Amino acid sequence: MxxxxxxxxxxxxxxxxxxxxxxxxxxxxxxxxxxxxxxxxxxxxxxxxxxxxxxxxxxxxxxxxxxxxxxxxxxxxxxxxxxxxxxxxxxxxxxxxxxxxxxxxxxxxxxxxxxxxxxxxxxxxxxxxxxxxxxxxxxxxxxxxxxxxxxxxxxxxxxxxxxxxxxxxxxxxxxxxxxxxxxxxxxxxxxxxxxxxxxxxxxxxxxxxxxxxxxxxxxxxxxxNPKTSFVASFIGFQVLAVGTVTSIEENFAEVLREGKIYRARITGRVQLQDKVILFARPRKMRLTRHETQNCFQVQLISVLYQGETSLLVFRLGERQFSVEQDSAVSLPVGSNVFVHVPPEDLLALKEE
Structure with a gap:
């Protein structure tokens, strides 16, 4: 009891x-x-x-x-x-x-x-x-x-x-x-x-x-493993994009966004054809100059120096999100690069 x-x-x-x-x-x-x-x-x-x-x-x-x-x-x-x-x-x-x-x-x-x-x-x-x-x-x-x-x-x-x-x-x-x-x-x-x-x-x-x-x-x-988009946002996950679930295999979904497929982990209730929000944490994303699976093409709009690390703020469509990187990384504001998120670190949660 x-x-x-x-x-x-x-x-x-x-x-x-x-x-x-x-x-x-x-x-x-x-x-x-x-x-x-x-x-x-x-x-x-x-x-x-x-x-x-x-x-x-x-x-x-x-x-x-x-x-x-x-x-x-x-x-x-x-x-x-x-x-x-x-x-x-x-x-x-x-x-x-x-x-x-x-x-x-x-x-x-x-x-x-x-x-x-x-x-x-x-x-x-x-x-x-x-x-x-x-x-x-x-x-x-x-x-x-x-x-x-x-x-x-x-x-x-x-x-x-x-x-x-x-x-x-x-x-x-x-x-x-x-x-x-x-x-x-x-x-x-x-x-x-x-x-x-x-x-x-x-x-x-x-x-x-x-x-x-x-x-x-x-x-x-x-x-x-936040179960809802509210919980994900409140505990530090950032919204990257919105897409549609095209397939589900165990705890992973394939999500279609602007003609590209992204593989993401499922932590809440998600079904085929659901509209989902793709979330990731600032420390779980990495910059790359070459496009691979689970890459988002973004533009750097500002850099916030934090000592050992810097917070790089990017624009993706109408949204903004940040990526935490080693301060040794040098990238001019206005640069267009790709941000890669591993499938296990990219969360797909149903749009509420």
């Missing part, structure tokens, strides 16, 4: 149209699941409904086999880490972390023990007397995490907790969150719009779009 189960959830804000409609999701005990998607897709609404901040119009929230749909937030043993940390500015680090325990009427000696242990776990031993204003952004985030885990929650919810940190600190905190979650074994639902963050942290990734789930899979599966 799944530890967390969302059954046919429909959620709306006031009289507005539902943000979520008949959403279903299961999370196993101890699992780290990320809700990934663009702003407005419903991921934070899903998290708020699990926490009890929002009441669904219909459907159920089951935790540990019990129906929590109508149970108020303070009676759910859930830890929440907010995007803006939500620390009490007038309280010390110790008092912030102890807050949930005091609300639960835990004895003072037990509070002392639990708070110090939680702060040790997030690397903040010795910071007990400081105010939030005396901490860096990363330290404030650690306090927020300590406050969430100190109550020993059945479920940990995290809403874009790293979005306010700089790039280097985000990378550091990713590793710490992942290790802490595994050490504690807490079932965790994590909201993010950053695909690299979701892939780095998660046991499974839930890609959401317009209030519905597009795909649920392991990070490896999401990264390599």
């Amino acid at each position: 799944s530890f967390l189960k969302l059954e046919n959830l429909t959620v709306a804000y006031g009289k507005d149209a539902p943000v979520l409609k008949n959403l279903n999701l299961s999370v196993e005990k101890g699992e780290f699941v990320s809700l990934l998607g663009p702003s407005g897709c419903g991921k934070t609404t899903t998290l708020r409904t699990i926490a009890g901040f929002l009441k669904p119009l219909s459907g159920r929230v089951l935790i540990g086999g019990k129906d929590y749909t109508n149970v108020p937030t303070h009676k759910r043993n859930i830890g929440v880490v907010f995007q803006n940390y939500a620390l009490f500015p007038h309280m010390s680090v110790f008092e912030n972390v102890a807050f949930g325990l005091r609300m639960r009427k835990i004895p003072r000696q037990e509070i002392e023990k639990k708070v110090r242990r939680a702060l040790e776990m997030v690397g903040l031993a010795g910071f007990e007397k400081r105010l939030p204003s005396e901490l860096s952004g990363g330290q404030q985030q650690r306090v927020a995490i300590a406050r969430a885990i100190v109550i020993e929650p059945d479920l940990l919810l995290m809403d874009e907790p790293l979005s306010n940190l700089d790039a280097n600190l985000r990378m550091e905190m990713r590793s710490e969150i992942k290790q802490l979650q595994k050490n504690l074994g807490i079932t965790t639902v994590y909201v993010t719009h950053d695909q690299s963050e979701a892939i780095a942290l998660s046991d499974r990734v839930v890609v959401m779009n317009s209030g519905k789930i597009e795909q649920v899979a392991t990070p490896q599966e999401i990264f390599s």
